[in-house]
Amino acid sequence: METETRREFLKMASVGSAVALSALSYSRIAGANDRIAIGMIGCGGRSHDHFKQISAYKDKENVEIIAVCDPWKEKREKMAKMVKDVFGKEPKQFESYQDLLSKANVDAVVIASADHVHARQLEASAKMKKHAYCEKPLANHMKELISAYDAVKDNKVIVQIGTQLRSYPSFTGAREVYKSGILGKVGRVEQCRNGNKPYWYSKIVTDLNPSDVNWKEFTAGVTDKPFDPVLCSAWYGYRDFSDGPIPQWGSHFIDLVHYITGAQFPESAVCSGDTYTWKDEYKFTCPDHIQVLWKYPEGFMVSYSTNFGNGAGNSFKIFGNQGLMDLQDWNNPILLPDGAFTKTDALKEKVEIEPVERADHILDWLQSMRSGNEPNANIDAGYQHAVACIMAMIAYDTGKRQIYDHSKREIREG
Numbered sequence: 099m100e101t102e103t104r105r106e107f108l109k110m111a112s113v114g115s116a117v118a119l120s121a122l123s124y125s126r127i128a129g130a131n132d133r134i135a136i137g138m139i140g141c142g143g144r145s146h147d148h149f150k151q152i153s154a155y156k157d158k159e160n161v162e163i164i165a166v167c168d169p170w171k172e173k174r175e176k177m178a179k180m181v182k183d184v185f186g187k188e189p190k191q192f193e194s195y196q197d198l199l200s201k202a203n204v205d206a207v208v209i210a211s212a213d214h215v216h217a218r219q220l221e222a223s224a225k226m227k228k229h230a231y232c233e234k235p236l237a238n239h240m241k242e243l244i245s246a247y248d249a250v251k252d253n254k255v256i257v258q259i260g261t262q263l264r265s266y267p268s269f270t271g272a273r274e275v276y277k278s279g280i281l282g283k284v285g286r287v288e289q290c291r292n293g294n295k296p297y298w299y300s301k302i303v304t305d306l307n308p309s310d311v312n313w314k315e316f317t318a319g320v321t322d323k324p325f326d327p328v329l330c331s332a333w334y335g336y337r338d339f340s341d342g343p344i345p346q347w348g349s350h351f352i353d354l355v356h357y358i359t360g361a362q363f364p365e366s367a368v369c370s371g372d373t374y375t376w377k378d379e380y381k382f383t384c385p386d387h388i389q390v391l392w393k394y395p396e397g398f399m400v401s402y403s404t405n406f407g408n409g410a411g412n413s414f415k416i417f418g419n420q421g422l423m424d425l426q427d428w429n430n431p432i433l434l435p436d437g438a439f440t441k442t443d444a445l446k447e448k449v450e451i452e453p454v455e456r457a458d459h460i461l462d463w464l465q466s467m468r469s470g471n472e473p474n475a476n477i478d479a480g481y482q483h484a485v486a487c488i489m490a491m492i493a494y495d496t497g498k499r500q501i502y503d504h505s506k507r508e509i510r511e512g
Contacts (some may be wrong), residue, residue, distance in 0.1 A: 116378055124183035134467060137165035137204040137228075139195045139219055140211030148208050149177065149461035153184045159464045164468025166191040168211075170330075176403055180327035193312045195219050199226045206467060209233060212259075213331050213340040214320050220257070224249035229467050233260040233462070234353075234413055234424070235345035235487055236298035236480040238377035243484050250477045258463035259472040259480035261353040263428065265462055267453035272423060273358045273432045275451050280433065284359070285356070288401040288417075289351045291343070294409040296376055296386050302328055322403030328380055335382035342384030343404035344369070344494075345487040351402055352392070352419040353483040356427075358416070364400070365390035366488050366512065367500045370399035375407035402490075423444045464474070485509070 117386065136152065138145050163181045166189050168174040174191055177397060180187045191200040195215075198207070199222060206229035209219050209286055217237035223230045224246070236259055237243035263269055306327035314326040321338040323329065332341040356362060369387050369389030386406035405411065415422040421438045425431045433449040435441075457465060459474065466473040489500045489509055501512035 111422045114482040115131075124341060127494070132160070134159070134161045134206060135164045135202075135204045135462065137167065137198050137202050137207045137208050138177060138181075138354050139167045139198060139209045140233075141166055141168035141170070141173040142210065145177065145208065146180075147211035148231065148460065149180055149184075151458070152190070152464075155402075155461055155464055156185065162187075165190040165192065165198050165204055167195050167198040167262060168317040171310050183286050184485040196222065199228065204228060206230060209246045213345065214338070217246040218318065221246040221249040223235055224257070225251055225423065226297070227255060229463075231258045231260065231463050232480070233413060234480070234483065235341075236484040236489065236490075238341055238345065240488055240507070240509060242480065243488065245482050247477055256463070256467050256470070256473060257477045258459065259353075259477070259483075260459075260465070261350055261475045261479065261483060262459035263350050263354055264357040264479070265456060265459040265474045266428060267455050268429050268431055268451070269354060269425070270454040270456055271359065271451045272425060276358050276416070276423065277360075279453075280419030280420065280442070280444055281416065281423060282397050282438075284416060284418045286399050286401070287355050287359070287415070288490070289348075289353070289407045290403050290405070290411050290413045291347050291411050291414075292403075292405040294406070296382070296384070296406045297346075298332045298334060298382060298384065299376075299380075300355055301334055302333035302380070303474055304328060306331055332380070332382070335384045336381070337383040339386060339486070341491045343388055343406075344402065344490050345484075346402060346403045347404060348390070348490070349483045349487055352486045353479060354398065354401055356408060356479065356482050357399075361394050361396045362400075362482050363394075363502055364489060365395045365502060365506050366393045367391070367486070367489040367502075369490045370497070371494060372426050376383075382387045385494070386425060386459040388494065390493070392486060392490070411488055424450075429492065458486060 164187055166174055166177045178189050190202050207223050209230055209232040213235055216232055220230055220232045264484055276417050298371035304327055308325045311330055322446050329336060369390040370386040373385055376386045391401050414425040418437045420442045421435045423433055431451045435445050462474050485502055489502055493500045498511045500509050502509050
């Protein structure tokens with residue numbers, strides 16, 4: 099009986115404050131009969147996932163992909179073929195995102211390019227009044243982050259950031275349970291996300307020719323290094339284009355911390371790491387071991403670490419004085435009384451967290467463009483995760499504690 103009571107309590111907590119997601123039927127939404135024309139900016143692996151999701155809703159949501167863009171010819175042409183096979187029309191192809199925005203009559207874009215151009219492409223899209231789905235990390239530097247954020251706000255476009263985990267029913271359930279206060283006083287949130295080899299090694303292509311890629315368009319001025327097939331194909335591992343595990347994997351984690359706890363910005367960050375295991379001829383510059391510790395004004399610490407020397411030890415936990423929330427299984431988060439100092443009758447044994455159903459990430463974006471509602475991971479959520487990640491990488495590079503002043507939108511040593 100006690101177990102059933104606890105389960106009912108948690109179920110009510112997860113449902114009671116959830117917002118209904120099916121606001122208006124499709125037929126009643128203004129502009130429902132107008133087809134949404136989409137352009138794909140970046141045609142690599144992530145865009146293939148987005149393509150499949152958009153294709154699944156092409157009839158129900160009345161959407162069509164009409165243009166594709168990538169400086170890498172092979173990727174661009176492969177995506178164009180996929181589009182023609184599904185939508186029945188040859189899409190326009192572009193090397194430059196500026197050309198796609200100015201020459202293709204699109205209503206929205208999917209930005210799934212390399213990390214170093216996310217923010218500038220989002221800014222340009224917003225200024226052209228195009229809605230956008232933009233992959234994470236939103237930005238690698240504060241100046242470009244602020245410019246992109248302001249452009250989105252000024253032009254009132256609908257933007258969904260690619261931190262899709264906040265659209266999982268399981269994590270939304272965890273959010274509602276967290277709000278119930280069942281964990282008591284939360285003092286620490288942590289994730290260890292490890293692997294036995296850095297993910298960028300799987301991207302290496304050694305036989306790529308200079309004629310295959312518009313190198314100037316790809317680099318976008320962030321480096322003057324000459325074309326190199328490994329630098330181009332495995333850009334994930336080079337600081338010229340990406341900052342490694344924290345903004346790549348850690349952005350998902352810190353976005354979930356914000357989503358579940360309601361926190362917005364860290365007040366400080368310290369970070370350390372290096373390349374300890376994977377030293378070889380490729381000379382990758384992103385660290386294969388790294389750890390960051392953020393301090394939040396809400397009164398808890400948040401820890402993220404990656405170990406690419408050994409894949410064991412993965413975990414994702416929220417620690418409270420009445421118990422802990424284990425989120426390592428993304429689809430089945432649980433509550434445990436383990437380690438509790440203060441006992442509560444509502445949490446005496448393992449309890450599975452009830453999911454809260456909601457639209458998936460792409461569908462939520464498509465529906466938001468018609469309804470005008472804010473999507474699950476709006477530009478504010480993207481700004482928040484980007485600030486946390488940028489703070490961490492500045493702390494990593496300088497070896498000094500970083501502080502964020504939101505009123506000034508400024509990161510400084512402190």
